[in-house]
Amino acid sequence: MFMLPVGEITLVASYTRGEPLSLCVASDEKSLFVAEGSQLVELALKPDASLVERRSCRLDASPLDLEWTDECIWMAGGAGGLWRIPSGAAQLRPEPIAMVAGQLCVGVASHGQLLVAAFACQDASTIRSYRADTGKELASLELKGVRAEGIDLHKGQVMLALGTHGARSLDIRPDGQFSLHGNSQPLSLDPKNDLAHVASVALTSDLACAATGSWLAAGAAVFPRENSQALASMGVHHGVAVDARGDRWVMATMRAPAWVLDWAPFGQLGCMGVDLTPGGGADQKFIQGATGKRPDRLILGKLGSDEPIASAILQPTGWRDLVLGRQKIYTLRLLHGLEIWQTSDDKIKRIAQRKPRGAFATDALVSPIDPSVIFSGRDAGAVLPTGPLHLAGKQLQPVADSWDCPPLGICMGTAFFDDQGTAWLLAGQEFQPRLMRLDFEQGTSCLHWWNLQLPPSGQGNGHTYFHSTPIGERLALLRAGTDQGLLWFDPAALTQAARSAEPRSTLKVAPIATNRTHLEGSAELPVSLRGAELKRADAPPLFVIAAGAASNNLESPARAQLVVVDPGCEPPRVLARQLLGDQAGLAFAIDTALIGDLPLALVGDLNGRITALDLSDPLKPRDMAHWTAPPNDWxxxxxxxxxxxxxxxxxxxVDLVAAAGRMGMVWLRFDRTGSTLQLVQTLDTPGWATGVFVDREGCMENQRRVLLSDQRCGLRVLRLEL
Incomplete structure (x- = not known):
C-alpha cells in the first residue's frame, strides 16, 4: 500500500491514469468501473455503445481485481490489502478494509450479502468472508502449501484458483463460516505437464468453470455443479481467464500459460528476469509457443454443448480481465484497453473500445527551462500519450494541446544547453536516438525533434535503450544491444546540424569517438544502460556505466558489470570493466557521490542488489558495501x-533513493564510517516503480522533490524531508 509517513515523505501531486488493469460491471450493465492504472473510472454505457466518463478517483494500492455490489466497489489491492469504494456518494473515496501480513490480496467476489477475499503468498493462502454492505469480517480460513490466484462465490460455494494446484471448492454458510467441500475432489492437472495452471475460476447455479492451460491440451474445463467430472475440454491453446452467467461461460485463451501474464515488465505481480527477459522466462516451451504466432481467442460456450457456440479470433496480446454480461462480453487486453463485444447467434462482434489518455511512465525529467513542466519517458501500453505534464500546486495535468509531443525515451539522460541558451536532450525513441529541443512553451503542440543515424554497431543488434550525459565539452551516448556501447559526440555539432535541418528529419553526425563497453569474450547480450559523471577531489572527473552483465568464463554466471571511463583522454579510454559480486546480476542503474575525498559509485542490478564502490583507484574499483532487497512475498x-x-x-x-520495481521506492543510507548500506524506508506503490528523478533546484536544504515513475500507474511527485 502507498503509505505516506508524516514528516518524511509527502505526496505532492500525482497523475495516475494509465493502462487498464481490471474492471467490474454493474448488474444492470449501465455502468462499468475500470482501473485505468491507479485511477478508478466510472463509465456509463449508452444505448449506442458509446462510453461516457462519470466519476474517478485515485487508487493507492494495486488494482488486481474489482467486484461490484449494490453499495460498493470492492478492490483486491495486492500488498495494500482489501479496499472498498462506496458508490452511492457524489465522490468516489477508497477506504482500506483489511490486510494479511506477508500476503497479497489477489481476488474478491460477492453474492447476496456475503463477500469473500483471497490473500496469498508463495506457499500459503488466507480466505476471508465479510458482510458485503459493511465490510465486517465474519470468518477466516488458512490454507497451507497452496497459493490462491483467483476466487469466485455463488450461494453456498466458494471456488479457488490455485495455480499449479488446480482448483478447489469450499462450502460457505450464510454466517460466513467455511468448510472444505466434501462432495468433490480438487480439479487436478496433468502431472506430466509443467505448464498447466489455473488462474481464473467462475461459479453460477448451473456450472463451475476453471480456465486452465497446458502446452499439449489446453482450454476450459467445465463441470456440472454437483461434481468435478469434466464435461468438455476445448483444445484451444492456454485458457487464462473465464467468467460465467447461468449456463453460459466465456473463456479467453492465448499462446502462453496464464502465469506468463504476471511477468514484469508488463505483468502486475511477477519479477523481471536477471537476464533482462520478462520474468526470466527462458522456458523453451513458452518461447516455442510465442513464435508460433497462434492467435488469441474469445470463446463462448454453453452447458450441454461439446462445441463453442461462438468464438472470435484476436490479435495475439495479453489479457487483463474478462466479464460475461447478458448479451455482451467486456474485456481488458494489453495494448487494446477496454473492449465491449456483442454476442448474437454464433457471432462475437466488437462494438466499443476505450484507450484512455494516460501515462505509462518509465522515467521522468524536469524541464531545465520551466520547473513546473515534467517530461515523461514511456513504454508501450494500452494508453494514448499524454504529452508533458504541468505541475501547479497539487495538480499534475497534461499540458493543453500537447498530445502529439513524443515520449523522451524509456530511460532518459541529462539535458544540456547550447551557446544560445537553448536546452536539448538526446534520448531514445524505439530503435534510434532522437535529439529534442526542450524549448517547450505551454500551449504549443509539440517539441521539435530530429532522429540521429548511428554508425554500425559492432557485435550485437537491437538498440532500444539510449541514455545521454554531458561530460565537459562532450556528450556521452549509451546504447544497448552492441559491444560498442559508448559513443562520444560534440554537442555543438549536433545542435548546429539540427538548426540547419527540418524538424523530424534524420541527422548524420559522426561521433568523435567510441568505446567498447562489453567484456571481450563474454557471450551475454551487451547492454550499456545508464551512465553518470563521477567527480573527484583532486583529479578530473570519470564516467561510470551500468553496463549490463558479462562473464569471464563459460562456467561462472553472468554478473553485473561496471565500466569506468576516463573522458579526458584523446580519445576517451576505458580504465576498468569490473564484475560485481559472485551471483548472477545485470547492472541497470547508477549514480555517483563525492564524500569528502572518497569518489563513490552506486550500482543497482536486476537481481535486487545495490553496490557501493570506492573508485579512489579507478583501475581497481573496490566493493565497500552491499544491500539486497528481501525476497518478494508473492x-x-x-x-x-x-x-x-x-x-x-x-x-x-550519502542518502539515495531507488526504483525497485514491484517493491516500490526504497530509501537507503551509505555510512562512510562503518562502510554500510542500510535501508531507511520503503514506499510501496500501486504500479511497478521504474524511475526516480531527484530535483534539487528550488528546494530547501533539508528537502528534495522526487519524481517517481510508476510505469502502468503513472507518475507521482514526492517531497522528501531529509
Missing part, C-alpha cells in the same frame, strides 16, 4: 533495481 524471487539517484551527500555518507 513468489519468493528477487526484486529489480531499475533506477537510483542520490538525494544528499556530506562528509559522513
Amino acid at each position: 513468489d519468493g524471487t528477487h526484486h529489480s533495481i531499475i533506477d537510483l539517484a542520490v538525494l544528499r551527500q556530506d562528509e559522513s555518507g
